[in-house]
Amino acid sequence: MESYTEENYLKVIYHLSNLTTGTVQTNAIADKIQTRPASVTDMMKKLAEKQLINYVKYQGVTLTEKGKATAVNIVRKHRLWELFLVNTLNFKWDEVHEIAEELEHVNSPLLIERLDEYLGYPKSDPHGDPIPDKNGNFDSPALIKLSKLKPAEKGIVVGVSEHSSSFLKYLDKIKLTLGTSVEMIEVIEFDGSVDLLIEDTRKNVSREVASHILMRTT
Amino acid sequence: MESYTEENYLKVIYHLSNLTTGTVQTNAIADKIQTRPASVTDMMKKLAEKQLINYVKYQGVTLTEKGKATAVNIVRKHRLWELFLVNTLNFKWDEVHEIAEELEHVNSPLLIERLDEYLGYPKSDPHGDPIPDKNGNFDSPALIKLSKLKPAEKGIVVGVSEHSSSFLKYLDKIKLTLGTSVEMIEVIEFDGSVDLLIEDTRKNVSREVASHILMRTT
DNA sequence: AATTTTATTTAGATTTATCTAACTTTATTA
DNA sequence: TAATAAAGTTAGATAAATCTAAATAAAATT
Known part of the structure; x- marks a missing residue:
């Protein structure tokens, strides 16, 4: 334990x-x-x-494999509790994280099994993150290029398909780093560049750049 | 805290x-x-x-008053969780105590408020114990230990003062569950055990057991 | 390459909750 | 009431998780 x-x-x-x-x-x-x-x-x-x-x-x-299995199980519990809070107790999606941080440490496999069953073996939580099943398996959410986001869609930067130093330095500079939350405002028809909301600041990024950034929508 | x-x-x-x-x-x-x-x-x-x-x-x-208020709040949380486990997640009444021991320490007044609302502001838990409201008030029904019933007196099992799984399993086995109607036949002088009529069947129960069963006389 | 900066580790304390062993207080009983 | 037993406390240790300050290693820069 x-x-x-x-x-x-x-x-x-x-x-x-x-x-x-x-x-x-x-x-x-x-x-x-x-x-x-x-x-x-x-x-x-x-x-x-x-x-x-x-x-x-x-x-x-x-x-290690053992460490990963343990971590995935905690994530599973966290996400099941978040979904329960939103679906059953009518919390809003932005209110549940802190509470789930505590609930995830309650140690009762049977409780989680029953909760999972009650919720109908859901595959994702209120934030769109996948819920691992009891064996630790889950669908990895489909990734989409930042350039393909639709207006008002939000996502988190999870990867890049270009690894040059100049590209990565530029991303650091405009604060478009891994884990950053981004909202698409609009695609400019003229040059395919995109207007984005990056952590509450509006910025324009070229199509070239946007097409090398991988997002998970949220 | x-x-x-x-x-x-x-x-x-x-x-x-x-x-x-x-x-x-x-x-x-x-x-x-x-x-x-x-x-x-x-x-x-x-x-x-x-x-x-x-x-x-x-x-x-x-x-102290402060200590009592804190304790009552923990009891409130414990009992609400027990009822939730039984009513919503289909646990049996003898399976919920250990899990509630952990859940009761989760600290979110809003969570408990919502849970209370979801359960319909219940007044008692699956063991018949009263659930304090958010101000710490609860009905204490006039209860009497089964061991104290007088011959020919009848009552309904409304609670227990011992929550171990082995005790509760035993009660299930002899059908001495919550809501069961019981009539006292006699107290055996020799060992304090009691002869009872449990739903029309005559049974003998030790003083030990009878002293942990709370009755409301009828 | 030498220097500076950043990242990381070590050493030694601190706090919380626990323990054992020894001691003190209170209760019992002969 | 004096002796014994039971109940409760103190002193000193231990383990978990943290900290600060100092030392060391790795990375970046001149």
């Missing part, structure tokens, strides 16, 4: 792995978990000891 | 107060909470510091 805190670390590592598809850095974890890098290092040693992560000093961590 | 552990101590003190209607002893708490008396003493100092209990060395503790 993992503690409440260990579960949170695993969950955060899992989410950060998904964005970078590689190893996760100490500081990135510290940022997400609102703690100090020194505390993260301590916990990394503990999780490595328990065979939940692969940890190499100064190099960052990856989840 | 109280920690998970502090909440459990308050809840236990509350339940033990109800039974003894007076102060609660260190060892009684240690027994219930499955810890050592020394640990209880440590916690008593802490709760007294926080003005949640009145603590006099060697003399036991009582809840």
Whole structure:
């Protein structure tokens, strides 16, 4: 059994792995978990000891199969509870995250099984994120190029199809980084460039650039 | 805010107060909470510091108004979750206690408000125990222990003062479930066990068991 | 390549909740 | 009432999760 805190670390590592598809850095974890890098290092040693992560000093961590399974199960619980809160208790989709952060740590496989059944074995939560089934399997949401978003559609940047330094530097500059939430305002007919709302700031990006950014719609 | 552990101590003190209607002893708490008396003493100092209990060395503790309000709120959450588990997720009444022990510590007043509304502001849980409303008020029905019924007196099972799975399973087995009508035939002087008429069948039940069954006389 | 900056780790404390062992107080009983 | 038993407390340790400050490693820059 993992503690409440260990579960949170695993969950955060899992989410950060998904964005970078590689190893996760100490500081990135510290940022997400609102703690100090020194505390993260301590916990990394503990999780490595328990065979939940692969940890190499100064190099960052990856989840082991065991760690990944644990993390996916927490994500499953979180998303089932979010859906329950919205569908059954009439919460709005922006009110449920904090509550689900607590509920996800309640440890009763039977409870989750029954909740899943009650909700009709749903495949996605109120934010459009996939809900893993009890074996940890889930549909990975279809990705779409930023250039193909329709006006008013929103999404999260989950990848790029161009890896040149100049391209990535440019993305950093305009704050179009992995995990950023973006809303399409309109496609300019003249040149195919797109007007976007990037974290509440309106920006225009060329078709060339927009076509190399992969989004998951939300 | 109280920690998970502090909440459990308050809840236990509350339940033990109800039974003894007076102060609660260190060892009684240690027994219930499955810890050592020394640990209880440590916690008593802490709760007294926080003005949640009145603590006099060697003399036991009582809840302050603040401590009582906190304890009643935990009981409210516990019982609402138990009812939810039985009514909505189709659990049996003997399966829900352990799960509710965890759910009761989830801290979201809005969640509990919505759950209460969803359940229709119920007044009692699956074991017949009253559910405090959001102000901490609840009906305490005049209850009598089954072991105290007089010969020929009849009553309805409305609650139990012991929630272990083995006890509840036993009650199911002998059909001494909530709502069951029971008539006292006689108390056996030798061992205090009772001869009962349970739904037209004569059965003998130990004093131990009979003392944990709460009745409303009819 | 040397220097500076950033990222990470180590060492040593702190807090919470627990423990054991020894001691003290209160209750019981002979 | 003196001895014994039971109940409760204190002192000192331990484990989990955190922290600050200092040290070290890796990356970036001049």
